[in-house]
Amino acid sequence: MPMAFFLIALIALSVQAVIVSHYIYSSVLDHNWESFVAFYGVEAPAKGPNVFCFDYCAPKLPFLAGWTSIGCFLAGLISLGVIWWKPKA
Numbered sequence: 481m482p483m484a485f486f487l488i489a490l491i492a493l494s495v496q497a498v499i500v501s502h503y504i505y506s507s508v509l510d511h512n513w514e515s516f517v518a519f520y521g522v523e524a525p526a527k528g529p530n531v532f533c534f535d536y537c538a539p540k541l542p543f544l545a546g547w548t549s550i551g552c553f554l555a556g557l558i559s560l561g562v563i564w565w566k567p568k569a
Contacts, residue, residue, distance in 0.1 A: 482563065483556075485553070485555045486556045489552035489556060490549075492545045492549035492552060493546075495545040496543070496545040500541070502519070502520075517539055520539075520542050522539040522542060523539055525538055
C-alpha cells in the first residue's frame with residue numbers, strides 16, 4: 481500500500497514539474513500567456529496599452545498536482561510507519 485502512495489506521488493510530482501516548466505517557458509517568452517491560459521484554464525493577466533501592473537503580473541500557478549503529490553507522499557510515509565511499528569501477528 482505505501483508503494484502505491486509513493487507511485488501516485490511520483491506521477492503527480494512529474495505532472496506538477498511539467499506545469500511549472502510550461503509556466504516558466506510562458507513567462508520567459510515575452511509574457512506570452514495565451515497558450516498557458518488556454519491549456520490550464522486560469523485567468524489571464526491584464527494586457528494592453530492602458531493597463532498598468534505594479535504587482536504580480538502573471539496568472540496563478542495551478543498547484544493541484546503539487547498538493548496531490550505532497551498528500552500522497554505523506555500518506556505513504558504514515559502508512560509505512562504504521563506497518564513498521566505495528567506488524568500483523
